Amino acid sequence: MSRSAPVGLLLALMVLLVGCRSAPESPSSGSGERAPTASRIWSTDGPPDVIPPGLENQPDPVPRVEPxxxxxNPKTYRVFGKTYRTMESAEGYYATGLASWYGRKFHGRSTSSGEPYDMLQLTAAHRALxxxxxxxxxxxxxxxxxxVRVNDRGPFHSDRIIDLSFGAAYKLGFAHRGTARVRVEVWSPDGAPAAEARSDRVLAEVPAPPHRFVLQAGAFRNLASADALKASLERLTGSRAYVVRVSNEALYRVRLGPxxxxxxxxxxxxxxxxxxxxEPMIIRE
Known part of the structure; x- marks a missing residue:
């Protein structure tokens, strides 16, 4: 649809309600890799000057196998003094929480993956995927x-789980508000939730059968590191944690629950x- 004056004004005002993106610091010594570079401080961001007709109806990207x-994808990186660890695998990722969006301030700039950011495309930023x-x-x-295709890092607010392009937020119907409560789940190239997702998951707001939930807190190639995290989780939460060996990936995954x-x-x-x-991911059993 063409942008009308009231809609444009409302979208511009909502910038004040949208969260900050931040510039990552250099990674801790010994990492040997540069930290992601796309997430910067958001002070004057906003929607495009003109919203293309039909933007809310643009088709989903087609998932494909990509290296x-x-x-x-450094193992760790730092933002505002906090260390973040990237996930070795996205398998089974599922989370609910707040989403925000970013727009014209970053349009055309390089994302953490090195690709130019296009605020009208269906893309996103995530801290760990x-x-x-x-x-x-x-x-x-x-x-x-x-x-959406995740190709950037952010948001660096603990109360938000994903930062969407303006195009994605517009399609989801919350670009005028700045944030919305969302569900995020990994999607595989064959058009279904990835490996550990179940066929009885629903994407609409309809009643679902009861489930139990497991938190996956880390994945390591070294068993001693996995055991150390397991012990820390049990001390912190008072709940049972355990280590799962993934033989085909030579990984030890640390889980808490159910x-x-x-x-x-x-x-x-x-x-x-x-x-x-x-930053644990939540897996629904």
Whole structure:
């Protein structure tokens, strides 16, 4: 649709409500890799001057098998004094929380993956998922859903789980507000939730059968590192943690749970993040 004056004014005003993106510091010594470079301080961002007709109806990107990017995937990086760890695999990722968006201030600039940012395309930034990764994002307030390609790092606010392009936020119906509560799940190239996702998941706001939830807090190639994180999680949460060997990937995954409710899983996830013990992903069993 063409932008009208009231809509443009409203979108411009909403910039004040949208979160900050920040410039990563240099990675800690010994990492041997540069930190992601795309996320910067957001002070004067906003929507495009003209919103193309039909932007809310643009088709989803088609997931395809892509190699892990050479850029944007250091094992760790630092932002505002906090260390973030990137995930070796996106398998089974599932999370709910707040999404924000970023727009014209970053249009044309390089993303963490090295690709130019196009605010009208269906892309996203995530703190930990491998770049690139395809995820399905559902606005839990109106049921709208879209696939996006994650090719950037951010947002660096602990209360937000993903930063969407303006085009994605517009398609999901919250560009005028700045943030929305969403569900995010990894999507595979065959058009289905990735490996550990179940066929009975729903993408609309309809009742779902009861599930239990597990938090995956880390994945290591060294068993001693996995055991150390397991012990730290149990001390912090008082809940059972365990290590799972993934033989075909030579990885040791550290998991916590299961718990009976998503609310409890989200509480534990926040507790772990606040203790700087990585950023767990929630897996629905």
């Amino acid at each position: 892990r990017g050479a850029r944007g 491998p770049l690139p990764t395809y995820v399905r994002v559902t606005n839990l307030e109106n049921g709208r859903t879209t696939l 718990v009976e409710s998503e609310a409890e899983a989200l509480r534990l996830r926040s507790l772990i993040i606040d203790a700087n013990l990585d």
